[in-house]
Amino acid sequence: MTLKKLVNDLLGKKQTHVPTSEAEHLINFDLKILPAELSDLSTILELQKDCFISEAQSVDDYSIPPLTQDLTSIRQDHEKMTFLKGVINNRIIASVRGYVDSSTCFIGRLIVHQDFQNRGIGRKMMQAIEDRFADCDRYELFTGEKSSKNLYFYNKIGYKVFKREQLSDKLTLLFLEKHNKK
Structure with a gap:
């Protein structure tokens, strides 16, 4: 479903053009960030696979964990992490998920539907997970070295690369951290 169709559905209109200001209004004021429930996991998993396909294409590797994860595995993650x-x-x-170990919040799999990207939702999701773990000393996450858009975004919200790990000829991960200013 495109953003235009979703906005039209939200507005109850059958118009072909949705002014950007209306779309922005809906996104900025109607976004709710809530704890994900067990019943949400199949939808989150489907969204995750849709969002990570471009990452897989960039490294020509379709066996990356976000694409191979199944419902059983995401349910196990849900038991150990805050979604x-x-x-x-x-x-x-x-969606985004995180957990704490030794005063570090490990954040993973920030995903935003492609029709809603570049509208501040990723930033709001990151702020929400950081707020959820506000007592941590630091936050840590990783992304692919070739993910320039992700790296730009994380740098913009205060994350800095501190480690590089080559997983294969095709895939190198960059680990980023942000110290909490409690």
Whole structure:
């Protein structure tokens, strides 16, 4: 579903053009960030696979964990981690997860539906997971070295690369951290 169609559905209109200001209004004021429930996991998993396909294409490796994860595995993650979902009009359009170990919050799999990217939702999701773990000393995450858009985004919100790990000829991960200013 495109952003235009979703906005039209939200507005109850059958118009072909949605002014950007209306779309922005809906996104900025109707986004709800909530704890994800067990019943949300199949939708989150589907969104995750849609979001990570471009990452797999960039490294020509379709066996990356976000694409191979199954429902059983994501349920196991849900038992150990805090999952947040971003919802607009009862539709999950974003998610992020995290857990704490030794005063570090490990953040993973920030995803935003492609029709809602570049509208501040990723930033809001990151702020929400950081707020959820506000007592941590630092936050840590990783992304692919070739993921220039992700690296730009994480740098913009205060994350800095501190480690590089080559997993294969095709895939190198960059680990980023941000110290909490409690």
